[in-house]
Amino acid sequence: MGKQAPEDILVARFTDYLAAHHDIRFPHRHSFYHLAYFTKGGGSHTIDFERFPVKAGQLYFMVPGQVHSWFFEGTIEGYVINVAGGFFNSFLQDAEYIEKFPFFSGASAEDVVQLPGEATHTVVQLFEKMLKELNGEEAYSHDMLRLLLLEMFVQVSRANRAGLATQEPSHNYVLLRNFRKLVEQHYMQLRLPKDYAALLYVTPNYLNAFCRHMLGKSAGEIIRDRILLEAKRLLINADMSIAAIAYQLSFTDNSYFTKFFKKYVGITPEEFRKNII
Incomplete structure (x- = not known):
């Protein structure tokens, strides 16, 4: 090798x-x-x-x-x-x-x-x-x-x-990359599209429309999906409690995190962990 x-x-x-x-x-x-x-x-x-x-x-x-x-x-x-x-x-x-x-x-x-x-x-x-x-x-x-x-x-x-049928203008890719980078840096603290719109010097409506055009999702959905992804990543660690994961992701309490996770994933964090490990 x-x-x-x-x-x-x-x-x-x-x-x-x-x-x-x-x-x-x-x-x-x-x-x-x-x-x-x-x-x-x-x-x-x-x-x-x-x-x-x-x-x-x-x-x-x-x-x-x-x-x-x-x-x-x-x-x-x-x-x-x-x-x-x-x-x-x-x-x-x-x-x-x-x-x-x-x-x-x-x-x-x-x-x-x-x-x-x-x-x-x-x-x-x-x-x-x-x-x-x-x-x-x-x-x-x-x-x-x-x-x-x-x-x-x-x-x-x-x-x-x-192989792509159409090419987006280069400035669209720059804006998308900058938005994704900001979400990656701040998703645990900033949960609202308006917070990212301000950092990108665009309006919240423009950011939402732009995200729907580029990714088929609103800015809010992209932020939410990043939080859920991190929750799933943390859940593969069997040594980390659900409460600890909720705390790390800045949820006010364990029950709110569980409701949030089940609403969008369809199962509880405990069920997801059982299925994946």
């Missing part, structure tokens, strides 16, 4: 990775970026409690903190990369550059990219080059790994966008 580099990057063939990680079918999360590319096999992959079928030519991008699990069928072949969030910091002037790629939004539906046939060959070549660099002794190998990874991100983003 690919060896671990000092800069916190691991590149491996998926068969080798599976041999060293027997428990990936259980829900778990990583503190680093996790990429998986499949060239053969089937089954399913659950990201933040949303299930996707595993198919050849598929790339999965996961950001730190996302909960995921695998259920494989048949022989699985492909590649996996684990890379620390700071891997590119000494290389790029913009520390947030990686977050600009749509598949690193942290939204499950955007994490999965089905590559068109002509792009699969390019991506496999890049994985093979990364394996060679990681296991070789060439000078500047870690800088070359950074370049190869960035090339992959650009190539995948181009291939993915080429």
Whole structure:
């Protein structure tokens, strides 16, 4: 399997990775970026409690903190990369550059990219080059790994966008990214769309209409869904009480958290925990 580099990057063939990680079918999360590319096999992959079928030519991008699990069928072949969030910091002037790629939004539906046939060959070549660099002794190998990874991100983003029927203006993607980033930073304290609208210098009505146009949901629903997602992520930790989770999510009491969770998920937090663990 690919060896671990000092800069916190691991590149491996998926068969080798599976041999060293027997428990990936259980829900778990990583503190680093996790990429998986499949060239053969089937089954399913659950990201933040949303299930996707595993198919050849598929790339999965996961950001730190996302909960995921695998259920494989048949022989699985492909590649996996684990890379620390700071891997590119000494290389790029913009520390947030990686977050600009749509598949690193942290939204499950955007994490999965089905590559068109002509792009699969390019991506496999890049994985093979990364394996060679990681296991070789060439000078500047870690800088070359950074370049190869960035090339992959650009190539995948181009291939993915080429398949879209319409292209949104770039400023729409900037606003959406900024809103999502603010929600990620403040969802435990700020629960109302007007709070985020003020931070973005737009009106609440505009923010709601914009979110419905881009995501099919209101701003309030996006904030609520982020709270529910964190609740689900915390519930996979059997050692954490429901009351402690409610407190961490800034609910006034346990009963209010339970009612909120059941209203939108359909079952109580206790039932969800029992079903998922």
